[in-house]
Amino acid sequence: MSDRRHAGLGIEAALLTHAAEEARRAGVELLRVDCWTGGGGELVAFYERNGFTPTDRFLSGSRPGQVLARRVG
Numbered sequence: 001m002s003d004r005r006h007a008g009l010g011i012e013a014a015l016l017t018h019a020a021e022e023a024r025r026a027g028v029e030l031l032r033v034d035c036w037t038g039g040g041g042e043l044v045a046f047y048e049r050n051g052f053t054p055t056d057r058f059l060s061g062s063r064p065g066q067v068l069a070r071r072v073g
Helices: 011-025 039-051
Strands: 032-037 053-060 063-071
Touching: 011 063, 032 039, 039 053, 039 063
Parallel strands: none
Antiparallel strands: 032 063, 053 063
């Protein structure tokens, strides 16, 4: 997660790249994230643009969420 004041600078994508590299080094083959699906689905679309595929949906209280996965191994 990064501060919204820095949106559009590629920080979030760089963090996902770093996480994938660390997962590979550790021998982990599947990277998973979860996010809020409200707000027009912008977070889900961001993760999809970064190679993640939606898997399970869930509710956290009354807030809808989505789990996404990306193979890294």
